[in-house]
Amino acid sequence: MPTSEFDLIYRYFSSLGAGPAVDLSVGDDCAILRLEPNERLATSVDTMVEGVHFPEDMFPEDIGFRAVSVAASDLAAMGARPIGMTVALTLPEADEFWINTFSQGIAQAVSEYRLPLVGGDTTRGPLTISVQVMGALPADKALLREGAQVGDLVYVSGTLGDAAGALAFLNGEWHPEPDAAEFLLQRFHRPRARVELGRELLGKATSAIDISDGLLADAGHIAAASGVSIDIECGRVPLSSALNSHPDSESKLKWALSGGDDYELCLTLPEEVPTPEGCTRIGRVTKGQGVKVDQDIDFTAGYQHF
Amino acid sequence: MPTSEFDLIYRYFSSLGAGPAVDLSVGDDCAILRLEPNERLATSVDTMVEGVHFPEDMFPEDIGFRAVSVAASDLAAMGARPIGMTVALTLPEADEFWINTFSQGIAQAVSEYRLPLVGGDTTRGPLTISVQVMGALPADKALLREGAQVGDLVYVSGTLGDAAGALAFLNGEWHPEPDAAEFLLQRFHRPRARVELGRELLGKATSAIDISDGLLADAGHIAAASGVSIDIECGRVPLSSALNSHPDSESKLKWALSGGDDYELCLTLPEEVPTPEGCTRIGRVTKGQGVKVDQDIDFTAGYQHF
Incomplete structure (x- = not known):
């Protein structure tokens, strides 16, 4: 990509790289990050491709925010403290409006998750965003998929099925009231990674995963890794009032059970641990x-999925 | 991507994730890596897009090896010890032959650089490979672009211009003898990141960068970051005998000075430090x-660039 386009992108992104764990940010061959003594590094990467993971008419600010949230959700699911990220951006053309708006979404996510942007690469090609997140974990703790014990209770954070409801609206399959539609679209465009909740659960939850592929699929990963069964009471699965405004109870339950893209956490806790704030008990480990x-x-x- | 395709990729890649710094590899929401006490994390990301960074007919094994080498070269340029990487792979279709062959190239690079593959994401879309590398640095040392001092000598590793010569051959602009052509193609398809050299230079070199955009451009980054001039004696710039077989001395010198994709190191050393093995002195800092x-x-x- 010509230097002038690099300059354009650098101008928008270079102010987002400062953080308590950042020794050296964008501008050299590597960024340098520090862990505290007795910490380990948690890392994950997520890629979003236009037309595959998000619609082609999605607002660039939402694309930026959502791409970071999706990646940060993996830090949440491990209970890690965010320390930095890199963004690999492949762009068909360096449209200044697009880059400006996209970078605002990235900046909002940097602030929301305290996840400084310490490095990146910008290439020419079909719109693709890879976000690599890095977080810190205590040397002896992590929220894993394995560890759920028979007798534990199963919880989810927030409400489920909202992103699926938003897609039904976008696809013209459902016409919710304006307030409900707005709420659902916000949930799809602006998912919030449960980073704070993940950190609170560290040392308490026996297992955790983020719900990216749908509750049944992701709870299935906990069941497989832990060698247990996850038994879900459908009547307990939390729905937003927006999703609940859908007239067909089977459709909305299906979205809540199998719809992806909500980025809530599913977790297991010993029976004696109080329900974490913002979470709902939905079942039991057997x-x-x-x-x-x-x-x-x-x-x-x-x-x-979209 | 359907589960069966994930399974296919997982089968090829899941054996590449073990390493001395790896506590948890592919299979949970994040990988977990360990640094030694008093170490810091060096990280960088590089993206390759088919038809932009490599030709469409490039052999998948070479694509895999080269993508890792290009990213690992940034660890070399910082003097970091490789500890792990993630690969975000966007594929138009999950062709088993392609995935198998590509994964062999990745596996060769994992072995070459002792850089375990600890995580990844596979998505459907135009062929794009983002490699995020992670390395460990002592708490008080790093090879930076800044730090070159007036009076230092300027060195490069290996030979320069070979990748540019290979492209001239591929584009039909030059018809070298078969042995020379084979050597040049190998240099373009299979660049070797100078990871060991980088580690040896740590604490000795006053600045370093890897040559991805051409010697003049990359030495220019050292000059700008260090606030100095880099004066290069053209007659000292090392050319391979393959490149030297080109009849026109100006063409080959231009390739050596401005051709990218060689992934050698350019570095500065105080005058009293002996020439590092495999390096050639090409000038002086003024x-x-x-x-x-x-x-x-x-x-x-x-x-x-291609």
Whole structure:
């Protein structure tokens, strides 16, 4: 990409790189980050491709914010303290309006998650955003998918199915009231990674995962890694009032169980631990394997990711 | 991407994740890496897009090896010890032959650089590979672009211009003898990041950078960051015998000075330090700014990256 375009991007992004763990930010061959003594590094990468992971008409500010949230959600699911990220951005053209607006979304996420942007690469090509997040964990603790114990209770944060409801609205399959539509779109465009909740759960939860592919799929990863069954009571699965305004109770339950892109946490806690703030108990860990639900639901006409 | 395709990729990649600094590899929400006491994290990301950074007919094994080498070269330029990497792979389709062959190139690079693959993301879309490398640095040392002192000598590792010569061959502009052509293609397809050299230079070199955009451009970054002039004696710039077989001395010198993609190191050392193994002295740091060469060369018909 010609230097002038690098300059353009550098101008927008170079102010986002400061943080307590950052010794050296954008501008040399590598960034340098510091961990505290007795900490370990948690890291994950997530890629979003236009037309595959988000619609082609999505506002660039939302694309930027959402790409960081999706990656930061993996730090939340490990209980890690964010320390920095890199963004690899492939762009069809360096449109100044696009870069400016996209960078505002990135900047909002940097601030929201205290996740400084310490490095990146900008290349020419079809719009693709890879966000690599780095966080710090105590040497002896992490929220893993394994560790759920028979008898533990199963919780989720927030409400589920909102992103799926938003997609149904965007696809013209459902016409919610304006307030509900606005709420659902906000949930899809601006998911919030549960970073603070993850850190509070560290040392308490016996397992955790973020819900990116849908509750059943992601709870299934906990069940498989822990060698247990996750039994879900459908009546307990928390729905937003916006999603609850949908007239068909089976549709909305299906979205809550199998819709992805909500980026809430699913976690297990010993029975004696109080319910964490913002979480809802939805079931129990039992002997066995896989995920069981207490209703007979036909998922063959299931939700597809965007 | 459907689960079966994830499974396919996981099968090829999951064996590459073990290493001395790896506490938890592919399979949970994040990987977990450990630094030694008094170490810091060095990190960088590089993206390669098919048709932009490499030709569409490039062999997948070479694409994989080269993508890792390009990213690892930034660790070399900082003097960091590799500890792990993530690969974000966007693929138009999950062709088993392609994935198998690509993964062999990744595996060769994992072994070459002792850089375990601890995480990744695979998405559907135009072929794009983002490699994020992580390395460890002592708390008080790093090879930076700043730090070159007036009077220091300027060195490069290996030979320069080979990748540019390979592109001239691929573009039909030059017809070297078969042995020379093979050598040049190997240099372009299989660049070797100078990771060991970088580590040896730590605490000795006053500045360093890897040559990805061409010697003049990258030495220019050292000059700018250090507030000095880099004066290069063209007759000292090391050329391979393959490149030297080109009949026109101005063409090959231009490639060596401005051709990118060689991934050698350019560095500065105090005059009293012996020449590092595999390096050639090419000039001196003087008062001033920018990069000066002792020949009059017309760069208007300059080298373009692939």
